[in-house]
Amino acid sequence: MVSLSDPKKRSELLRVRCTSEDLERWQAMAKSRDETVSGIVRRLLDGTPEKRRSPIPPVDVALLRQVAMAGNNLNQIARAVNEARVIEAHADARDVLGHLVIIERMLLELIDEVSA
Structure with a gap:
């Protein structure tokens, strides 16, 4: 999937072998951060900082x-x-x-x- 904020089309595919436990853990991590596994890998390999979202305050x-x-x-x-x-x-x-x-x-x- 191409990010709307990134004008470059990603045409190359990187495959990584992992255990099913690793994949589940990575997917859970991505979901908890509202990201994709691919997005996390790109961010880590490129060295770009994680975008921190402000938590939504509780409603009184x-x-x-x-x-x-x-x-x-x-x-x-x-x-x-x-x-x-x-x-x-x-x-x-x-x-x-x-x-x-x-x-x-x-x-x-x-x-x-x-x-x-």
Whole structure:
């Protein structure tokens, strides 16, 4: 298989004899690194460093739910403003501003919780 990042077409085949145990171990190693056995061999023989991928951080479901709720609140406010239902009087504008301040505080509290 030709890598999309490597414009050279690989036309030559290198065969290596190994035990079935070696092959299984190499395939498991390649799979755990999200590579092919061929890719590992090329990288080792060429002396190119292994590409390290950042691990995907675990998702905090409760935090995600809270951020989604804040986003829903913002969308409802934006929809109301865009439909011109809210900004009919200065009192309504103050209500919108009050809701935005509440949402801002919620988000700042979430940031503090996550940072702690």
